Amino acid sequence: MSACGGARIRRIETPLGGEVARELRAGERVEIFGDIYAARDAAHARLVAGLEAGEKPPIDLRGCILYYVGPTPPRPGRVIGSAGPTTASRMDPYVVPLLARGVTGMIGKGPRSPEVLEALVCHGAVYLAATGGAGALLADRIRAAEVIAWPELGPEALRRLRVEGFPAVVAADSRGSDLYALGPKRYRQERQSREVGR
Amino acid sequence: MRPVDVARITGAVARLAEESNYRLDRGYVAYLEDALASEDSPDAQHVLEELLENARLAEGGSAPLCQDTGVAVVFFEIGQRVQLVDGDLASAVDAGVRRGYCGGYLRGSMVGDPLLRENTGDNTPAIVHVDLVPGDRVKIWFLPKGAGSENMSRSAMLRPADGRQGIIDFVVETVADAGASACPPLIIGVGLGGTFDFAPQLAKKALLRPLDTDNPAEHLAALERDILRAVNDLGIGAGGFGGRTTALDVRVQAHPCHIASLPVAVNLQCHAHRVGTVEI
Numbered sequence: 349m350s351a352c353g354g355a356r357i358r359r360i361e362t363p364l365g366g367e368v369a370r371e372l373r374a375g376e377r378v379e380i381f382g383d384i385y386a387a388r389d390a391a392h393a394r395l396v397a398g399l400e401a402g403e404k405p406p407i408d409l410r411g412c413i414l415y416y417v418g419p420t421p422p423r424p425g426r427v428i429g430s431a432g433p434t435t436a437s438r439m440d441p442y443v444v445p446l447l448a449r450g451v452t453g454m455i456g457k458g459p460r461s462p463e464v465l466e467a468l469v470c471h472g473a474v475y476l477a478a479t480g481g482a483g484a485l486l487a488d489r490i491r492a493a494e495v496i497a498w499p500e501l502g503p504e505a506l507r508r509l510r511v512e513g514f515p516a517v518v519a520a521d522s523r524g525s526d527l528y529a530l531g532p533k534r535y536r537q538e539r540q541s542r543e544v545g546r
Numbered sequence: 547m548r549p550v551d552v553a554r555i556t557g558a559v560a561r562l563a564e565e566s567n568y569r570l571d572r573g574y575v576a577y578l579e580d581a582l583a584s585e586d587s588p589d590a591q592h593v594l595e596e597l598l599e600n601a602r603l604a605e606g607g608s609a610p611l612c613q614d615t616g617v618a619v620v621f622f623e624i625g626q627r628v629q630l631v632d633g634d635l636a637s638a639v640d641a642g643v644r645r646g647y648c649g650g651y652l653r654g655s656m657v658g659d660p661l662l663r664e665n666t667g668d669n670t671p672a673i674v675h676v677d678l679v680p681g682d683r684v685k686i687w688f689l690p691k692g693a694g695s696e697n698m699s700r701s702a703m704l705r706p707a708d709g710r711q712g713i714i715d716f717v718v719e720t721v722a723d724a725g726a727s728a729c730p731p732l733i734i735g736v737g738l739g740g741t742f743d744f745a746p747q748l749a750k751k752a753l754l755r756p757l758d759t760d761n762p763a764e765h766l767a768a769l770e771r772d773i774l775r776a777v778n779d780l781g782i783g784a785g786g787f788g789g790r791t792t793a794l795d796v797r798v799q800a801h802p803c804h805i806a807s808l809p810v811a812v813n814l815q816c817h818a819h820r821v822g823t824v825e826i
């Protein structure tokens with residue numbers, strides 16, 4: 349099922365090259381394969397502070413997809429616990445320096461600031477939305493998880509996640525389209541025209 | 547007096563913490579199924595299907611429903627003829643939270659100080675509300691409250707002249723601003739009246755009201771229906787990409803207030819509506 353009612357789900361692989369990132373369009377449904385990096389508030393603060401201090405970041409940021417998630421601890425025999433997206437807007441202040449260093453994708457939930465939408469256009473990057481609160485379902489698509497830096501941050505540590513078929517929707521693309529603004533507006537218009545047509 | 551050993555409270559809190567984070571109430575799942583059946587937006591349908599699948603997986607025990615296993619909010623109604631023995635209530639609750647969260651593989655989401663922001667590691671302390679009531683029973687509600695929806699909650703001191711429409715407008719504005727960040731479809735708790743501090747507590751308490759129970763006051767039941775209609779007219783939908791069901795339910799809880807005041811508070815609850823209750 350796709351955002352436009354079609355059937356096509358686009359498969360994307362990491363690292364996410366700039367060319368592919370630029371092709372993605374708001375509303376398009378994707379499944380991600382490869383390594384993505386879990387980082388939320390505290391890891392973002394450290395990542396960006398490190399960049400500002402001229403330090404080498406603990407991961408290669410080029411073509412990197414960052415996932416805003418702080419998972420629950422894994423149950424015995426599992427690689428990770430519940431792992432759904434957290435609210436993306438809290439990471440808005442960190443986006444520009446990270447995109448400037450080569451990050452091409454971010455996964456979270458909820459709308460972004462105008463500055464972030466503009467930065468996506470400038471850098472040819474995308475913002476992907478995963479379903480908030482679907483942590484058990486999304487964890488099922490994560491095959492491996494490893495803490496890369498700052499283990500003392502617990503759920504907020506920087507982690508590498510190997511994903512297979514991780515489902516998301518392109519919420520904001522490199523042309524400035526924002527599904528969080530367009531989707532509800534389009535829905536209201538369609539509903540209105542149905543009511544008028546009745 | 548009826549003695550109640552606080553260890554029983556610890557045990558109950560631990561069990562409710564774990565259970566509520568893995569298993570949605572059946573009746574509530576039916577709400578989600580109804581929302582899916584009536585949804586006409588493919589995007590929102592897809593999200594609702596994912597949520598139902600998520601609930602099945604979590605109940606199977608693979609992982610909690612949501613990675614934000616919440617602030618542990620615990621409401622008590624304690625009968626005046628109950629005597630708590632063998633410890634104090636706050637420590638007993640925290641011991642239950644610690645046991646439930648660590649033993650249940652739930653996330654510690656509390657920082658010990660809002661500025662220093664160091665994680666306490668075991669999700670303590672809980673936020674505890676106690677009402678003294680007649681009788682000799684202890685009733686406990688456990689509400690793990692996620693930050694996504696909590697952060698988008700609001701309160702305001704309206705003017706009495708703003709009245710009913712002012713209240714509806716304030717709720718609609720709150721939900722519109724929250725958008726997808728609060729993880730719709732929502733359950734909306736509205737507290738009306740009391741004082742500046744009391745209205746938000748009413749709003750949170752309203753979330754505990756069992757599903758499918760009508761507000762006993764007819765004018766408030768009508769207000770709930772009108773707010774629900776106005777909120778769903780926003781067209782935000784499950785997941786926030788447009789759809790019919792932005793909110794599943796609205797519950798209003800009212801209290802007397804000052805002649806010059808109209809306090810209103812809106813506590814948004816996300817679709818991960820986890821609440822457990824038990825009586826001792």
Ligand code: SF4
Pocket residue numbers: 432433434480481482612613614615691692693694695696727728729816817818
């Ligand atoms: S708002 Fe609720 S469903 Fe969404 S991430 Fe937070 S706790 Fe989970």
